[in-house]
Amino acid sequence: MDDQNKNLILAVALSGIVLLAWQVFFPAPTQTTAVETTQLSQPTDSAAPLLPPSTDAGVQASTDTPSPTAATAERITIDTDRLQGSLSLAGGRIDDLSLKDYTVDLDSDEIVTLLEPVGAESPYYAVYGWAPAGDLPQEYVPNANTIWSVEEGDVLTQTTPITLVWDNDNGMIFRRTIAIDDEYMFSVEQSVENTSAAPVRLSPYGIVARHGTPDVSGYFVLHEGLILQSDDSYEKETYKKIAKFDMNAAEGGNTSKYTSEENGWIGFTDKNWMTTLVPQPGQAFTSVAKYVPTKDTYQIESRLPVQEVAAGATVTSKTYLFAGAKEWEAIKGYQDDLGIHRFIYSIDWGLFFFFTQPIFRLLHAINLLIGNMGWSIIALTLLIKGIMFPLAYKSYVSMARMKELQPEMEKMKADAGEDREKLQKGMMELYKKNKVNPASGCLPLLLQIPVFFSLYKVIFVTIELRHAPWLGWIRDLSAPDPSSILNLFGLLSFSPPDPSSILAFISLGILPILLGISMWLQQKLNPAPTDPAQAMIFAWMPWVFMFMLGSFASGLVLYWITNNTITFIQQYLIMRSHGHKPDLFGNIARSLRLKKKEGSA
16 A cells, blocks of 8 residues: 555544544534423422421421412512513412523524423422521421412512512511512512511521423533532532432432532523522522432522521511523623622633633624624634734744745655655754744644634623524524535525434535635645645645534634634735745646646556
8 A cells, every 4th residue: 555545544534533523522412301200280399399408407398298279379470671471479489481582493483481380391490488497397487389478569570579478377477579670680588577475596598499300402511500609619510410419318319518608609500591599799608409309300509597586576688589591791780780709600601711701702892883793703803813913923924934945845855755864854954044933833823722712612602692693694603504515505495404414414504615615725825744644634624624613603613714714815915925926726736737647657
């Protein structure tokens, strides 16, 4: 087997390894099969969240008695500019919430549902209450199925809060005032009035319960599951990890606890949505995360310290609940205005947040001016390339000089034959004589790698690009290019294969093809490696990347095309300014003539 065939096989093998590795670390979207559960036709105590234990004695709250009236309990409508739904007077649960500004699919009118009551397909809700302490009986405090009465308000809007009340008929009156702003933040103010002759001890809590294992995207670079901030410590865990927390028999489920002295929050995050319990800033509390096998429920809690309510006194506790879209401006506003510590980190910026956050803020600012995320990505790329140009200029000059030395390098290679040591020594002398640094050509690539991955993270995890159009056929920059070469980009009537199909790998859209061409053109300006195997691998790389990035978000591919195009123009002009006219297609013509000559011989 000759060297050329060996190099071809090597290039194909390496390309296959790269593609396989890419599929491992950046798999196509998959859905985790939810654990099958028996859906109840009515809420009962067995479907309620596992309440915190009695604080002092560690006795589990009773959930033995069903509540048949819960299914018919009255509901209070929730209606704001951005949210719609209802809350149940059974437990005062916030368990029905949809986002008015977001549809399930690009061409759908169905809006995104975030919270659902027990009996729905995926129950997911928030409930608040008081845990008894000392010798206070469990039945003296409201539970998840207690039927509350409306004391004030009939519809929960951003201007009209509602107040619920429950009298335990044992000298304690509980009230809960729920308000919501014009975005996604609920405030929940709980109070207990002690009209008895003796003091009582109890502690307020908030719970978010999620029945069954949620569907997740399955991407390596995206976290979905538990997120929490405990003072200056940030933690995150997958649902799989939560289910493996050490068993705590007193809790009745797998449990992990985190204590905050002053600031923190705990929540469940999806790719674009989040439900988070937020105690008042400065308030010490304990966060709890658990999986309850008997209920097949993932549960988070915020437990506040025990309070003693003197006879004739009233105590009040206020907390927040964020339930909505992970919009940067809204979350940043809550961090600044409410003092929620590091709330912006509820968005998954990744390990390189020091790159990712500034890039997103810059992209966001540009989009506010332009009003189109596609053109904003192009403008951002132009700005980044302009900033990097002084650093890259010397690299481009060095590559231009290396291109000029290509004939001498080829001659030196022919003279050295199989003597690689002689070839390397001669090339180093040639570089030194002409003051050329062969490694400097890597500088532009090294500079753009962190930018590329940061922008990839931004486009993938931030909701601002979800369903954001650019032009023509690109109607969602967070999704792959929907066009396909298999149906001649829409000229033929049949639809391209589903993204989960194996044929989707070869169903290239317009943007991925333009990406491959832009990489190939850029590569033609660079000096070819002297080693045949390396040269073959480099020759394959544009087309390998074309397939690799074909399933990426259109916004990222658009950035890469823009970056390649600008780089090509800069490098071409610099080479022309140094007296070298790049011959982009000459190598192909010479190669074809050489093969024809060899064939005729």
